[in-house]
Amino acid sequence: MNFCFEHFNKEQIENILPQLFEILYSNMGLKYPTGCTREDDYRFWKDCFISQMKDPARQLVIMISDKTIIGYFHYSIVDDVLKMEELQTKKEYHGSGLFGMFYTWLIQRLPKKITSVEAFTDKRNYKTQSILEHLGLDKCGENKNGICYYYKGDYKKLLERYG
Numbered sequence: 001m002n003f004c005f006e007h008f009n010k011e012q013i014e015n016i017l018p019q020l021f022e023i024l025y026s027n028m029g030l031k032y033p034t035g036c037t038r039e040d041d042y043r044f045w046k047d048c049f050i051s052q053m054k055d056p057a058r059q060l061v062i063m064i065s066d067k068t069i070i071g072y073f074h075y076s077i078v079d080d081v082l083k084m085e086e087l088q089t090k091k092e093y094h095g096s097g098l099f100g101m102f103y104t105w106l107i108q109r110l111p112k113k114i115t116s117v118e119a120f121t122d123k124r125n126y127k128t129q130s131i132l133e134h135l136g137l138d139k140c141g142e143n144k145n146g147i148c149y150y151y152k153g154d155y156k157k158l159l160e161r162y163g
Helices: 010-015 017-028 038-053 098-107 126-134 155-162
Strands: 004-007 058-065 068-078 081-089 116-122 137-142 148-154
Touching: 004 098, 010 017, 010 038, 010 058, 017 038, 017 068, 017 081, 038 058, 058 098, 068 098, 098 155, 116 126, 116 137, 116 155, 126 137, 126 148, 148 155
Parallel strands: 081 116
Antiparallel strands: 004 058, 058 068, 068 081, 116 148, 137 148
């Protein structure tokens, strides 16, 4: 399969939000229903996403195959920490090698000063927990409301695997 990745111009983010939400919703909507309508979920997510992307430290990478957005990743780098905030891909690309190709691409573009990696994931999301552990991150605690686990790891492990 032919994949490409690009940092997206955040000033044009409104144009792709429906596509990003569709990917997120198809992955998470049925697993973790909010009790709200899909339209309400979209409005809430859109407002939060746009607000988050106003932070200059936050970056958005889109994943493309055949000129179609098939996934996205947003992250930030604060001091020497890579904060992995969200990675979503269309289900039909799970197990396709996209994940490894993406991380190989990303590692080549990140600053050399990074020393550690952090992420949060819903306690019910066992798949993401196993991915984070596969990346060399350790479960170190919880978020303030106790819904998510906090993971942290040495960036060198990502470099060894994908660098």
